[in-house]
Amino acid sequence: MAGGDARxxxxxxxxxxxxxxxxxxxxxxxxxxxxRFGVSVMTVHRDLDALQAQGWLRKVRGGASCLPSTQFHGSAGERLTTMVRTKQLLARAAAGELAPGQVVMIDDSTTCLHLVRHLRDHTPVTTISNSLPVISALAREPGVAVIALGGTYFPAYDAFMGAHTARSVQAFRADVLFMSTTAVTGGRCYHMSPETVQVKQAMMAVAGRRVLIIDHTKFAHQGLYALAPLTDFDLVLVDDAAPAAEVRRLRDNGVRVRTVATAAAPSGAPGPHGAT
Incomplete structure (x- = not known):
C-alpha cells in the first residue's frame, strides 16, 4: 500500500x-x-492525457502545447484577482436584471461569480451553474435552490466542461443567463477552449434572456473559437473604460449596450489578458 502511495x-x-x-x-x-523525466513515451502520453482532461494543456502532433486559454485566462485563482472592483460594479449593475422566482443560469466566469452575493436580495430563486465556486457559495444560501451541472471537472477553470456538461444543460430552461467571455472581436465573442464554447452555446440555447457582462479588456484580446455575435444577447453590460468607437459600433449594429460607471474604481492587480 505504501509503495502504491509513493508511486x-x-x-x-x-x-x-x-x-x-x-x-x-x-x-x-x-x-x-x-x-527529461526518465520515463517511457507511453508514460508521457498518459500524463499528457490526464493534464489535457484537466484543462491545463493540449496534446498536439509530436508533443504538448500550453492551452491558449492558459495564456489568456490564467488559473481560476489568478482570474479571481484580476479587475476585481470593475467586475464587482458590473455584477451589481447586472443584479438589476434579477427578480424573485426566476431560474437563473450562471456561467463559470469570475465576472459572474460576483453576482452571487446579490441573489439573496431576490429570493426565492433557482440557480443553475457549472461553476464549482458558484455552486459552493450558494449551497447553503437561504431561499436559493442550486442545480449543479456535472461533467468533466477542469481544475484550470474550477468548473465542469465538455460534452456531458453541455448535454446536461439541455435538460433545463432558464429565465435568464448571465455570462462573460474571453474576447470580443468584430462584434463576436471568442474563447480559447472548445469545451467552453460547447457549454456556453448550450446555455444560450435554453435561456429566455441572455445577459453578457464584459470589462473593457475583452476588446483588446483575441480568441480562437467563435461563440456568438453580440446581437444574440438581450443586454451587454460593459464598463465605461471600453473603447467608445467599439461601443458605438455595437449599438449601430443593433446590440443593446449599457455602460456602467467604473472609471474611479481600482481594477486590482494586473492579471492574465482577457480573464473572464
Missing part, C-alpha cells in the same frame, strides 16, 4: 512539473519529456 505521489509530482514546463516553454516534444 502515486511521484506521478503527481512529475505531472505538476510537466505542466509547468509546457506552460513555461509553450511547446515541448514528447520524446524530450520522456528523456
Amino acid at each position: 502515486s505521489d511521484a506521478r503527481e509530482e512529475r505531472r505538476n512539473r510537466l505542466r509547468e514546463l509546457v506552460t513555461g516553454e509553450g511547446f515541448i516534444r514528447t520524446a524530450d519529456l520522456a528523456a
